[in-house]
Amino acid sequence: MEEHGNYEEKILLSVRRIMRAIDMHSSYLARQYGLTSPQLISLKKLAEKNEMTPGGLAKEVHLSHATITGIINRLEKKELVRKTRSTQDGRSYLIRLTDSGYAMIKSSPSMLQEHFMHELSKLAEWEKTMILSSLQRITFILNVESIDAAPVMTTGPVEAPVETITELLSVDNKDAEDQVIEEK
Numbered sequence: 133m134e135e136h137g138n139y140e141e142k143i144l145l146s147v148r149r150i151m152r153a154i155d156m157h158s159s160y161l162a163r164q165y166g167l168t169s170p171q172l173i174s175l176k177k178l179a180e181k182n183e184m185t186p187g188g189l190a191k192e193v194h195l196s197h198a199t200i201t202g203i204i205n206r207l208e209k210k211e212l213v214r215k216t217r218s219t220q221d222g223r224s225y226l227i228r229l230t231d232s233g234y235a236m237i238k239s240s241p242s243m244l245q246e247h248f249m250h251e252l253s254k255l256a257e258w259e260k261t262m263i264l265s266s267l268q269r270i271t272f273i274l275n276v277e278s279i280d281a282a283p284v285m286t287t288g289p290v291e292a293p294v295e296t297i298t299e300l301l302s303v304d305n306k307d308a309e310d311q312v313i314e315e316k
Contacts (some may be wrong), residue, residue: 147270157244165240170195174203175212175229179237183228185218197232212236232273 161167177192178184204227207213211234218224238250271277
C-alpha cells in the first residue's frame, strides 16, 4: 500500500515542480524585462509577422481578443508597439513593433515553452504519445479538461499588469503559498 501512496506523492510533487518552474520563469520575466509571458509571445509574433490586426495576433498566440487588447494597450504604454489605422479598412488598426520593441525582442530570453517544445521535438513518437496520454489523464482526474487554455507557459491571469504579476510571484507570496500547500 505504501508503494501506491509513494506514486501519488511523486506525481503531485512533479506537477508542483512544473508549476513552480513556470512561476519562477514568469517572475524572472517580470523583474528583468517588465513583461509577462503573453506580452513577450505577442512581441515575438509581431516581430515575425511585421504587422498584424489585434484579431490576427489573438489567433496566432491563441488568446482571446479581449486579452490581446489589454496586452496591446500595456505594450503601447511601454512604447514597444504602435497602433496605426489600416489603410484598407479605416475601422480597424494594425499593430507593429517600435524600435524599442525590436530591441526588447533582441535582448529578451527565450521563452520557457520554446525550450520545452524544442526538447519535446527530440523525443520519439511513442514517448510523446505516452506524455500526452498521461497529461490528458491528469487533466481528467483534476476535472479541468474543459478549461480553455492558451499554449503559454504562465500562471495567473494573462491580462494582469506587471505590478500584479510581480506581486503574485514575489518570494514572500511563494513562501506563503508553499506553507498553505504543506498544511494541506
